[in-house]
Structures are given as structure tokens and as C-alpha cells.
Amino acid sequence: MRRAIYPGSFDPMTNGHLDIIERGCKLFDEIIIAILVHPDKQPLFTIDERREMLLQVSGEINSGACALRVDSFQGLLVEYALACGADAIVRGIRAISDYEYELQMALMNRRLEPRIETVFMMPHEDYSYVSSRLVKEVFQLGGSIDGLVPAPILERMKQKLNKA
């Protein structure tokens, strides 16, 4: 039984996140998509809204034999991962610019908890420039984000920002 945590802010989930989850399903028996509860950040969507959206979208993923769960966590990721009985943390790497920060986190996490491995996965190149931050900014300024987020997420963004 191989269990992985896929942690992130998911504010909101993008097609890049979706792509990584689909790829992770080929490697793991269970993936827990874990939303970080970040008390200092001002998110667009609440934790409950993000959980709902992730549940909705993950329910439509063809995950094969891999079970998908959605959860949220506070505090150290490795402590959460250990408490879940996870073997690995999955992180998506879009470009070299991601790599430096992700390597730092992976090595720090390994120092904190050597039993948890970090697995880096590359999303499809179509999503190599897609981030939650840019998606929000472009949408808030009236630009199109069609094809960059799952359809239900686009709907939720329209509702949230009264752009229906």
C-alpha cells in the first residue's frame, strides 16, 4: 500500500494540479490532496470552499485503482504526512525556477523526517506556466483562463468574483 500526500494551497486548483494528481495515481495506491491552512494568508477561497472544489474535481478524475482523498492540515507537513501513514510527498515541478525552492523544501523535510520521500513530478508542458497566483490575477483583470482550470473551478471563480 503506497500512500502519498499532495500538499498545496490550491487557491484555486488549476489544470496543472489536476495533471499531477492524474500522474500520481499511476504511482500510488492512495493520494491525499492536503490543503495547507495558512493563518497569515488572505486566500480567495476558504478552506471549505477549496475542499469542496477539490472533492468535486477529484471525483471526476479517472484515478484507476488509486483512492483519492481530500483533507486539510496545519503545522509541519512531514508531521501530518507521518500521522497519515504516508510514504511520500508529491510536488509538481514546472520549470527550473520551481526546482530551487522545491529542493530546499524536500531536503528540509527529509532532514525533519527521513522516512518520508519527496517525489517530484513534471506536469504536461501545456501547464508549465500555469500557477494559481497568475490564474487569479488574469481572471480578476478580465483575461481568459479557459483551459487553465477545470470547468467547475472556472464556474466557482465567476461566482466568487461576480463575473458570471
Ligand code: PNS
Ligand atoms: O501550493 P504551495 O503554496 O506551493 O504549497 C506549499 C506547501 C503547502 C507545500 C508548503 O508551504 C508546506 O509544506 N507548508 C507546511 C509547513 C511546513 O511543513 N513547512 C516546512 C517546509 S520545509
